[in-house]
Amino acid sequence: METHEAILIKQGAEARVYKMPFGEGRCAIVKERFKKAYRHPVLDEKLTARRVIQEARCLQRLRRAGVDTPTVYMVDTPNSLIYMEYVDGSSVRDYINSRAPMNDDDERLLAQSIGKSLAVMHDLDIVHGDLTTSNMIVREGSQSLVLIDFGLSMVSSMVEDKAVDLYVLERAMISTHPDTEGMFQCILDTYGKSSKGGKAVRKKLEEVRRRGRKRTAFG
Amino acid sequence: MQTVKLPPLFTPPTPDSPVPSVPFATPLPDIHVTLFRNIRNAVDVRNLVIKGDPRVPECVLINAATIVDVFQIQMACTKALLHQQQGIMRTRSLYSEILFNLSPTNNISDAIRQFGISDTTTAVAVVMVGMQAPPEEVRLRLLTLIEGEPIPLSHLPEFTDLPLINRIYKTGNVAADRGQTLALVVGAMALKGHLS
Ligand SMILES: Nc1ncnc2c1ncn2[C@@H]1O[C@H](COP(=O)(O)OP(=O)(O)O)[C@@H](O)[C@H]1O
C-alpha cells in the first residue's frame, strides 16, 4: 500500500477504523473513538479517554498472557486514537464462509484455538462484550487466532458476564453461519477444559440460554 | 549516522463528516541514529550530558542494551513529537521526553537511569531529531565527545540485553522470541503507566 493517506475501512457506531502505512514494511490500523455530541462535553472526554485506554490495555494484557492480539503501537488520548498493528489475514467470518463446508480438521483446530483464547481471556477477568466471528482474525502464514475489538470490553469476574459473552458468540455464529453448532460445541469443550472457571461458566450458559429462549418465545 | 524515517501521524477529520480517506499532516522530521560500541569514557560523557555541556550536541544517548529494534526508538520519538505538538510533554526537553517514552512507567528518574548512558554503558545509540548543523560537523562533534567505535545501525541487535529488557518491561515468559518481545515492549511503552 503506497498511499500517503489513511483509508477508512469501517465506520461504526462508536468508532472509525482506518488503515495506513506506518513506516518501512509496516501498516497500522488507527481506531478513532469519537465523542458523542449529546453528552456532557467534559465528562464525555474523560469517558472516551478511559474507554480508549481500556481497549488498548485489554490488547496488551492478552498479548502478555500469550493470546494473540494486534500489537499496540501508540495511544493518542487527546484525539481518542489507538494505533495498532495491522494484522494481515482474514476474519474468522470470511474464513468460515470461504471454506463452507469446512474440512473437519480445520474446523476443530480453529474451534480449539478460539476456545483456548477465550479461556485465557476470561481467566484474566476480561469480558469481550462483542464476541463475533468478525472480531477474530486468522493470521496469514502462522494461522494464529487473533482477538480484536475490545471497544465494548469490561473487567469482570462474574460468571454471569462470562456466560453472556459466550452466549453472544453462540447467537452470532448461528445467525451468520449455518451448521456451526458442532463448531461452537467444540469451542465450548475446549473452553471448559482450559479455563479455571470453565465448568461454572458453562453451567451458567445453560441458564442464560433458557432465559434467552423464554425472551424470544414471549417477548 | 543513519537517517531513519518516522511513521506518519493521523489527524482525525472533523467529527461529523466521515471521509473515505484522510491525508497525513506535515511529516515528522527524520531522526538520525549513530551507534557506538566499545565506549571507554562513559563516565565523562555522562557527566557532560548531565551538566548540559555545550560540547554535547543536541541529542539523546540511549543505552543500546535496552533496545530490541529501531522501531522501539521510532515509537519513542514519534510520541515525543506528538506530545510536543499537543503541549503535553512530561519532561523538559524533546530529548529527555524520548528517554521517558521508552519507559513503561511514569517515573522520570528511573527512565533516565535505565535507558540513558550510565557509568558502565559500553554501547549507545545517539539519536538526533532533525539536523541543526551540517551532518559532517555533527559527526565530528560526536567523535570528539565519545571515545568509542561508530558502527552501522544494523549491528543494533547484537547489543540487546534480553533478560534486562524482560525485567524492565515485565514481558514474562511469553516473550520467547525477538518479535514477541518487541510487540510486548512497544505495547508497554504505549500503555505507559496504565498497566498494573
Ligand atoms: N488490527 C487489525 N488488523 C486488521 N484488521 C483490523 C484490525 N482492527 C480492526 N480491523 C478490521 O476493522 C474492522 C472494524 O474494527 P473493530 O475494532 O472491530 O471496530 P468496530 O468496533 O467498529 O467493530 C474489523 O472487523 C476488521 O475487519
Ligand SMILES: [Mg+2]
Ligand atoms: Mg468489530
